[in-house]
Amino acid sequence: MRNTRRRLRGTVALTAAAIAAASLAGLASLAQAQGSTAEEIAKYRQMLAEGNPAELWEAAGEELWKKPAGPKNASLEQCDLGKGPGVTKGAYAELPRYFKDANKVMDLEQRLAWCRVTLQGLTQEEATKQPFSASGKPSDIERLASYLTGESRGVKMNVQLTHPEEKRVYALGQKMFFYRGGAYDFACATCHAVDGQRIRLQDLPNLLEPKGAQAAYTTWPAYRVSQGEVRTMQHRIYDCLRQQRFPEPAYGSDVITALSMFLAKNANGGTYDGPNMKR
Known part of the structure; x- marks a missing residue:
């Protein structure tokens, strides 16, 4: 009986060792597969980026920027995005920011709506109509945003917190990032506050770290291959x-601008590379 127990313990030990070895091999294989998948996705994106359809949105947006429209029959060429009326080069890399004329912090899309109202005479409802394109319903806002963000391509992100309102809005965005709610009790931080997170085949960047925030924020807007449209931040x-x-958040709401402010500031120092391309 004693010998039988010894043999049994030996068999169990060998089996446990075999299971452990198989598990480790499986984990190594899984890690290798995940690494290979990420590499292939990167290659796929690089291949697609060589003919990014977002260029068509940029061209259409430039036409809209320069085309007289609205009750005042005026173009948007005198819109001040923070670097002076009509200056588009590098403007997006410094947004969101405080605007004295509006007495508030604005992101690009809020500021565009403000300029369409003040310069072209549109109502707020008209200026924010169709913010996101749908089947058979293109969005002027997505096209304008594509053009204006493209004007900062190659420029380093440089969002400042010099005005008290900019500091307040950044703090609100930080609070929003960590705020848990909804049916799943999720927060932005649930997916984007640690390294190594994944969902399906998608790596989830850590938006609290410069590397992750820069990689994510500097590539939006982006042409979504799966949707056939350019999507804004x-x-x-x-x-x-x-x-x-x-x-559902209201389009152009201050809380969304605050969250953008938090993410943009975290991305400071990254080179802007949008509109980019996503799956």
Whole structure:
């Protein structure tokens, strides 16, 4: 009986060792597969970027920027994006920011709506109509945003917190990033506050670290291959909140600008490379 127990313990030990070895081999294989998948996705994106359809949105946006429209029959060429009326080069890399004429911090899309109202005479409802394109319904806002963000391509992100309102809005964005809610009790931080997170085949950047924030923020807006449209930063945040099962945010709302401010500031020093291309 004693010998039988010894043989049994030996068999169990060998079996446990074999299981452990198989598990380690499986984990190594999984890690290798994940690494290979990430590399292949990167190659795929690089291949697609050589003929990014977002260029068509940029060209259409430039036409809209220079075309007289609205009750005042005026173009947007005198819109001040923070670097002076009509200056577009590098402007997006410094947004969101405080605007004295509006007495508030604005992101690009809020500022565009403000300029369409003040310069072209549109109502706020008209200026923000169709912010996101749908089947058969193109969005002028997405086209304008594509053009204006493209004007900062190659420029380093440089969002400042010099005005008290900029500091307040950044703090609000930080609070929003960590705020848990919705049916899943999720926060932005649930997916984007640690390294190594993944969902399906998608790496989830750590947006609290410069490397992750720079890689993510500097590539939006982006042409979504799966949707056949260019999607703006407002849309990206809107879609994240939708997936968290948060209430639908109002387009151009201050809380979305605050979250953009938090992310943009974290991305400081990164070279802007949008509109980019995403799956």
